[in-house]
Each structure stands twice: as structure tokens, then as C-alpha cells.
Amino acid sequence: MMALDAMNVNVGDALPELAKGPITRDDLKRYGPAAGDPNPIHLDDEFAKSAGHPSVFAHGMLSMGYLGQFLVQAAGSPMFVRKFRARFGKLTWPGDMVTCRGMVTAVRDEGNARLVECDVWTETQTGERKVTGTATLAFPRA
């Protein structure tokens, strides 16, 4: 997947998408401890039901991790991801396919950097946006 060409990027350009999933309960069992998140609402269906949910659901940070991978892919290097913000608006469930998408919203030069602002989000197979956010990529200016 090609990274953005920082010197030829325009507002409205799409970032190269990244497809993940389907999310499995096993993914959640591995992600929770790896992330240091002990919340049983992601691991234990009975606990999730007692909290009023139909089943366990994915950690918001798992989706944000996918978005992080997606941003590194778009930037071409982890060094160019300057700022990254996400809002966990809707829940992602086991079985969901997760696609990371984004669009350039602003381009400006600051010192030796070309700053590319983006809207980013995950969406599932129904097209519903789940995790939404913004990011700033900072490319060295050629």
C-alpha cells in the first residue's frame, strides 16, 4: 500500500485504506492483557451481559491501534505521525470487519515540515462509523 506523496497531497484526498478483522473473542483475550486493560467487559460474556450489553465488545484502543497502523502506512514512517486523536463513539463487536479510512482536510507548511491534517475513522461491514478521529502527519519538506 502506497504512502501519501507529501509534496503532491490535496485536501479531499483519501488515505490508503486498511482492512482488519473479523474481530474474534481470541483477539480480545490477547489484546486486553497486552494493553494492560483488565476490564472484563471485553473478555467475559456474562459480565458484559450483566452490564447491559448483548456480548463482549472490542476495546476502543484495539480500533485505535488499527488506526495507528493505518496512519503509519499513510505516512510511510511512524516518525511522521505527529498527533492522533480518537473518539470511541460506537461499539465494535466480535465478528465485525473493521476498515480504516481517512481523508485529508488541510495541508500547510510550518518550518521544515509539511503538515497534513486528516479525518480518520473505522467503519464496519454495514458502513457504520465506529471510532472517529483526527490526525496530523508531519512530513519533512523536500
Next chain:
Amino acid sequence: LNLNFMTLVHGEQEFEYRRPIQVGETLALTGRIADIYEKQSSGGGILDFVVLETEAKDDQGDTVFFSRNVLISRRA
């Protein structure tokens, strides 16, 4: 922080990376409760918000990265 997992959700997360971290360097992290506030939920209940900020500084005192975490808890 003695959080109740039954009612807690991670609402928002933000990271700012000022520069790459080098092998062998020492960073000092400071965490603080940046804000606490409440909002009415669309269902009529009350939601409590807690904003946690973490800042990592290097030996020169320069900020290397910054993190902001918004936790939301449904009030029983």
C-alpha cells in the same frame, strides 16, 4: 482510581508525539487529573467525565510525548 468497570467507558484518547524515543534514554512521566465534569446523557441520566493527562519529559526537560485520556462513567 477505583473505577467501576460496569459503568465505565473509554470516551476519547489523544496522543502527541514530539520526537522519536531513543534506546537508552530516560523519560520522566507525570500524570494528572486535568478535568472532572458531568453531562446529561441523551437517556436522561448523568455521565461523569474524568480527563487524565500524561506528559513524558527527557533529561533536558523537553516534552517527548503527551497523552490525554477521557473516561466516562454512567452514574448509578
